[in-house]
Amino acid sequence: MKLIDIGDVSARTGIPASTLRYYDEIGLITSAARHGLRRQFTPDVLVQLALVAMGKTAGFSLEDITRIFGRDGSPVLPRDELRRKADEVDQTIRDLTALLDTLRHVAECPAPSHLECPSFQRLLRLAGRRASRAHVRRRGASKPVKG
Amino acid sequence: MKLIDIGDVSARTGIPASTLRYYDEIGLITSAARHGLRRQFTPDVLVQLALVAMGKTAGFSLEDITRIFGRDGSPVLPRDELRRKADEVDQTIRDLTALLDTLRHVAECPAPSHLECPSFQRLLRLAGRRASRAHVRRRGASKPVKG
DNA sequence: CTACGAATTCAAGTCAACTTGAGGTCAATC
DNA sequence: GATTGACCTCAAGTTGACTTGAATTCGTAG
Numbered sequence: 001m002k003l004i005d006i007g008d009v010s011a012r013t014g015i016p017a018s019t020l021r022y023y024d025e026i027g028l029i030t031s032a033a034r035h036g037l038r039r040q041f042t043p044d045v046l047v048q049l050a051l052v053a054m055g056k057t058a059g060f061s062l063e064d065i066t067r068i069f070g071r072d073g074s075p076v077l078p079r080d081e082l083r084r085k086a087d088e089v090d091q092t093i094r095d096l097t098a099l100l101d102t103l104r105h106v107a108e109c110p111a112p113s114h115l116e117c118p119s120f121q122r123l124l125r126l127a128g129r130r131a132s133r134a135h136v137r138r139r140g141a142s143k144p145v146k147g
Numbered sequence: 148m149k150l151i152d153i154g155d156v157s158a159r160t161g162i163p164a165s166t167l168r169y170y171d172e173i174g175l176i177t178s179a180a181r182h183g184l185r186r187q188f189t190p191d192v193l194v195q196l197a198l199v200a201m202g203k204t205a206g207f208s209l210e211d212i213t214r215i216f217g218r219d220g221s222p223v224l225p226r227d228e229l230r231r232k233a234d235e236v237d238q239t240i241r242d243l244t245a246l247l248d249t250l251r252h253v254a255e256c257p258a259p260s261h262l263e264c265p266s267f268q269r270l271l272r273l274a275g276r277r278a279s280r281a282h283v284r285r286r287g288a289s290k291p292v293k294g
Numbered sequence: 295c296t297a298c299g300a301a302t303t304c305a306a307g308t309c310a311a312c313t314t315g316a317g318g319t320c321a322a323t324c
Numbered sequence: 325g326a327t328t329g330a331c332c333t334c335a336a337g338t339t340g341a342c343t344t345g346a347a348t349t350c351g352t353a354g
Contacts, residue, residue, distance in 0.1 A: 007300070017301075018343060026341095036350040037302045047271050054246040057239055059206065062341070068250070075253055082254035089247045092204055093240055099201040100236045103215070106222055107229035124194050154330070164331080165313060173311095183320045184332045209311070 003032055003040035013049050028052060028066050058089050098123065150179055150187035160196050175199060175213050205236050245270065 010017045023029045024039065029048050031039035048069070055065035067076045068085060075082060102123045111117040157164045170176045171186065176195050178186040195216070202212035214223045215232060222229060249270045258264040 005301090016343080019341085021302085022342060035301095037348095038300080038350080039302090050271060051249070054242060054249065057206070057242045058246050059204070069253070079254050082250060086247060086250040086254055089243055089250060093243050093247065095201060095204045096236055096240050096243070099205050100233060100240065102198070102201070103229060103233040103236060106216070107226050107233055124197060152331090163313080166311085168332085169312060182331095184318095185320085185330075186332090 002043070003035075004043060004045070005035065006031075006039045006041065009041055009045060009049075012046065015049065023052070023062075026062060026066070028062055058092060060085075149190070150182075151190060151192070152182065153178075153186040153188065156188055156192055156196075159193065162196065170199070170209075173209060173213070175209055205239060207232075 004012075006017050006020055009015070009020060020029070021039070024031050029041070029045055029052075032042045033040045051069045052062075052065055055068060056062075060068065064085075068082065070076045077085070102120070105117075105120055105123060109117055109120065111120070151159075153164050153167055156162070156167060167176070168186070171178050176188070176192050176199075179189045180187045198216045199209075199212055202215060203209075207215065211232075215229065217223045224232070249267070252264075252267055252270060256264055256267065258267070
């Protein structure tokens with residue numbers, strides 16, 4: 001079984017080595033061995049990291065992600081919990097679809113204030129219904145790494 | 148024009164008053180008047196907050212959201228920037244759809260480790276392609292308020 | 295065998311988005 | 325006109341997810 005050096009994982013995924021160490025520390029990924037001091041990973045780690053990326057996109061915490069896709073690809077959570085998580089994602093997709101419509105509208109509509117535009121209003125009524133039951137704490141997202 | 152007391156906004160939206168004050172402070176929403184010391188808002192604020200909720204769901208920072216839907220419903224960003232943001236959301240939706248498939252699979256598939264299941268592998272290959280160009284910093288989401 | 299570079303540990307720092315707490319203010323009620 | 329209770333301000337604290345920096349340890353190339 002060929003192992004991948006942490007530096008290579010970092011290079012292939014674009015994730016800083018410091019982050020990979022951090023993920024290892026919190027048990028989100030697992031290093032398979034050491035070459036001297038250096039962490040080495042099985043190729044699986046690339047899959048795991050893909051799952052992590054998806055989970056983050058969905059707004060799950062790293063802790064949630066750890067439980068959803070356990071360290072070896074088998075989840076820690078019971079099936080019905082997983083179904084609940086899936087439903088959350090499903091709802092998030094609906095919300096984002098509403099947002100997408102709204103955004104596209106805002107980008108194209110020439111009205112001076114959108115709050116007066118009837119088509120915008122309609123979008124908002126849809127969105128508002130969702131929003132009222134969706135007060136979640138989410139902490140800032142930003143650019144794909146500063147540069 | 149009837150105004151809404153901050154307490155009522157909080158009650159109707161479920162957003163703590165402290166958060167509303169914070170949003171006011173950073174210019175994400177605008178209080179219309181004061182009743183004594185108390186902030187009062189126009190009903191518009193409920194719409195604004197709905198937009199904020201959508202924006203957060205999409206993973207935008209509060210600063211981004213402020214620029215996307217300016218204080219009065221007219222965006223600060225130029226149209227092409229907005230279109231770019233819309234495209235980001237569009238991509239996020241695609242990513243989440245992949246995640247949803249994966250999650251639903253994980254929830255139902257009886258295989259001991261999913262890393263071996265061919266159908267899971269296929270999902271991951273799809274997801275992985277996205278993930279590799281989507282290394283974003285996003286900070287933890289969690290439960291709808293501790294209680 | 296020494297030097298180099300890349301990775302290591304560990305503690306501390308950063309950042310966004312809030313929350314908490316102390317002490318103060320007001321409008322309305324008793 | 326004193327009390328109440330919801331709101332106020334302002335500074336400081338918290339949390340999750342990392343990053344940074346100093347001092348250290350290896351494996352390999354020269």
